[in-house]
Amino acid sequence: ETGVTQSPTHLIKTRGQQVTLRCSSQSGHNTVSWYQQALGQGPQFIFQYYREEENGRGNFPPRFSGLQFPNYSSELNVNALELDDSALYLCASSPSEYEKLFFGSGTQLSVL
């Protein structure tokens, strides 16, 4: 067990809707990253939060946004869902920016 939990495990939405995915990190982990894993591909970096501030972003549009809270929980929000947003979304936390990442099991999002 990695100590990182994600909810929900599965989610079905329709195109144009908004979705919020949640992640609970280990106590003391002040860095959280989110990754998108499309079917048959490796995870792609969405963004990273360090002490509640976004400090790194991959090649994803602004409709992907996040929040990190002082209680080691975080959210990934996606607005105006598109069919291509269907993927496994992974949360990963670490004690600091460049230390080992601990991954959750992911949220499987299906956009119809």
Added chain:
Amino acid sequence: AQSVTQLDSHVSVSEGTPVLLRCNYSSSYSPSLFWYVQHPNKGLQLLLKYTSAATLVKGINGFEAEFKKSETSFHLTKPSAHMSDAAEYFCVVRSGSARQLTFGSGTQLTVLP
């Protein structure tokens, strides 16, 4: 810039035989390299990492990898495969002080009885 190429999308071995999963990388700066394993319905687990110390890196569950700068390779090996090794394996690079990890497309390892 950083990128990873996993040379085999599928590898099949018999139980008890050696495993070789191949990975080439590209990095503008001194890279950190990792191998992660993903079992179905489980989170990604770190097998091993290279961060400019010894070029031969030993990881968990008997896996090891060798960093070869001249070949820009970081192949994963295990002397004897076990049924429980069947999973998806990802080679990952972080270039210099970049915050993001860049994953390869994965290698699905099948272990035959």
